[in-house]
Amino acid sequence: MKNLLLALIAALLVAGAAGVYIFWPRPAPTATDGTPLSSFGVNYNNQSTVETEPAQTQTQKNTVAISDVKGGTLYIKNFKTDPSVVEDSSNTGHYYFGYHYNTGASDTTSTDDPPYVIEYNEKTQFFSIALLKEPLKDNREAAQQFLAAHIGLPKVYLCRLKYTVSVPVRVNPIYTGTDVGFSYCPGAVQL
Helix, strand or coil, X not given: CHHHHHHHHHHHHHHHHHHHHHHCCXXXXXXXXXXXXXXXXXXXXXXXXXXXXXCCCCCHXXXXXXXXXXXXXXXXXXXXXXXXXXXXXXXXXXXXXXXXXCCCCCCCCEECCCCEXXXXXXXXXXXXXXXXXXXXXXXXXXXXXXXXXXXCCCHHHHCCCEEEEECCCCCCCCCCCCCCCCCCCCCCCCC
């Protein structure tokens, strides 16, 4: 009887400790510089991977909500007001971030020989990044830095975007058909 009572007390203590561990509030994660991620327009919920809409501060009113690969929502800068982002004149809802091919309509970001092209499809909320020149490693770094700066997310959250990073066969046949990813994201190809 005494052993049964001790076993019951031990089981209750273990269950109580597990409950405290599971339900005890945890601090919100921070960026590598210690800044709370909520200040980047991303709210963190300890019980779910789905973010909720951030408090509307003056800077957060200029955001766009997009879905991420985990089924959550990321709040990025309203890129439509960014002078280095242009809408594709042939494809409504498609936007170029920075460099893109010169298609006749002149703007400050078009060129005949871009090192990379970042295109965003508003309907699918998908970013397509093409690395168009060697060295691929340097151009991937430049593209991911440019994108992070112009959508206002820390790089830890770029991995949650719906995106692909590709390399055409004319640039490097070794990586053709492979999503090389952002350099710091899980599964990225080392270039």
